[in-house]
Amino acid sequence: MPHPAPDAVLASKPRLRWLDDDALNGEPDAAALDAALTPEDAFFVRNNGDMPAIGAAGDWRLEVSGEVHRPLSLTLADLARDFPVVDVTAVLECAGNGRAFLSPPVPGAQWRHGAVGCARWTGVRMRDVLERAGLTEAAIYTAHHSPDRSLTAPGKPALSRGIPIEKALAPETLLAFAMNGEPLPALHGGPLRVVVPGYPGSAWQKWLDRLEIRDCEHDGEKMRGTDYRLPIKPLGPGDAVDPADFAVITDMPVKSLITTPAAGFTHAVGRPLGVAGWAWSGATPVAGVRLSADGGATWTEADLAPAADTFAWRRFSAALAVPAGPVMLVAVARDLAGRDQPLDAAPWNPRGYCNNLAHRVDGVAA
Numbered sequence: 230m231p232h233p234a235p236d237a238v239l240a241s242k243p244r245l246r247w248l249d250d251d252a253l254n255g256e257p258d259a260a261a262l263d264a265a266l267t268p269e270d271a272f273f274v275r276n277n278g279d280m281p282a283i284g285a286a287g288d289w290r291l292e293v294s295g296e297v298h299r300p301l302s303l304t305l306a307d308l309a310r311d312f313p314v315v316d317v318t319a320v321l322e323c324a325g326n327g328r329a330f331l332s333p334p335v336p337g338a339q340w341r342h343g344a345v346g347c348a349r350w351t352g353v354r355m356r357d358v359l360e361r362a363g364l365t366e367a368a369i370y371t372a373h374h375s376p377d378r379s380l381t382a383p384g385k386p387a388l389s390r391g392i393p394i395e396k397a398l399a400p401e402t403l404l405a406f407a408m409n410g411e412p413l414p415a416l417h418g419g420p421l422r423v424v425v426p427g428y429p430g431s432a433w434q435k436w437l438d439r440l441e442i443r444d445c446e447h448d449g450e451k452m453r454g455t456d457y458r459l460p461i462k463p464l465g466p467g468d469a470v471d472p473a474d475f476a477v478i479t480d481m482p483v484k485s486l487i488t489t490p491a492a493g494f495t496h497a498v499g500r501p502l503g504v505a506g507w508a509w510s511g512a513t514p515v516a517g518v519r520l521s522a523d524g525g526a527t528w529t530e531a532d533l534a535p536a537a538d539t540f541a542w543r544r545f546s547a548a549l550a551v552p553a554g555p556v557m558l559v560a561v562a563r564d565l566a567g568r569d570q571p572l573d574a575a576p577w578n579p580r581g582y583c584n585n586l587a588h589r590v591d592g593v594a595a
């Protein structure tokens with residue numbers, strides 16, 4: 230598979246399947262995501278461009294510029310000393326997770342189920358840094374800048390995204406320098422990345438070296454046309470695509486993943502089958518998860534554990550009676566607004582974003 234992964238990268242990610250792409254893109258199987266906090270070796274990697282050369286973390290500087298009264302230049306030590314250091318446990322999901330299941334297929338990284346993980350992120354609130362810089366009246370959007378470069382347009386940034394200023398000022402939005410209690414690994418944007426719980430992974434800029442404040446929606450790399458944008462009116466396969474009818478993805482839809490048992494399982498009949506996994510969503514909390522062991526003919530409401538944090542995923546579990554024969558597990562989460570995951574067809578859009586089709590796991594009881 231053509232990926233430029235150095236041996237050390239491959240060694241640190243033994244549980245990823247690398248996608249056929251020049252950039253580093255790898256995901257684990259659903260069964261590797263069974264822990265509440267996804268370990269580093271199973272956490273997916275999504276790069277749009279190259280791996281930037283990162284010097285010593287102590288030399289890293291974050292510039293804060295644009296629509297602010299006092300531009301700042303901060304080291305990691307400045308950040309940790311000058312602002313409260315906080316932990317947020319939150320799901321990070323690529324907007325393209327599940328793209329491989331769209332029909333008809335769409336181009337782009339063919340993620341299956343694994344472009345998602347949940348980690349404890351440690352850093353400072355973006356809000357606190359912006360308060361120090363002092364927003365001007367014109368400030369309405371952030372712009373995130375990093376040193377990684379495109380593999381197809383030499384010299385151009387790989388990705389430069391932003392978020393509405395309201396989300397930048399929300400308490401969950403961080404500039405993070407640690408993941409699950411360890412210094413943020415370079416593959417995940419170390420030494421400093423943006424953490425935007427509830428928003429797609431594209432908003433979680435890695436290797437952040439400049440936080441610019443803008444007086445308009447940011448129009449950086451991968452923020453224009455149909456990139457990480459969804460149609461605002463119904464659009465089917467083959468319809469003419471007008472980028473004017475697309476909007477930036479903000480909150481991710483409700484979704485769930487069965488992590489136990491693994492696909493292809495064999496269950497001994499006579500005792501109930503333990504089924505468990507995770508449910509998460511963007512702005513609207515998860516309300517419940519229902520499970521089926523017969524492909525959706527009958528349903529059982531799963532137990533749903535409390536969330537460890539507002540944007541952490543929640544454990545669902547149930548013990549299901551299964552007769553001998555094929556077992557077809559299906560999980561459907563719903564949010565507090567009453568929205569269910571679709572059961573049959575992935576929500577189609579030209580770039581295959583936000584596919585929250587219900588997860589199915591097949592096995593056998595014998």
Ligand SMILES: Nc1nc2c(c(=O)[nH]1)N[C@H]1C(S)=C(S)[C@@H](COP(=O)(O)O)O[C@H]1N2
Pocket residue numbers: 272273274275276277278321322323324375376377387388416417418429430431432433434435436
């Ligand atoms: N600088 C930079 N940040 C980035 C990206 C990138 O290509 N460059 N990819 C984004 C996308 S699309 C996703 S899904 C997440 C993936 O984060 P991870 O690699 O830590 O899992 O990083 C985001 N941040």
Ligand SMILES: [Mo]
Pocket residue numbers: 275322323324325429430431
């Ligand atoms: Mo992504």
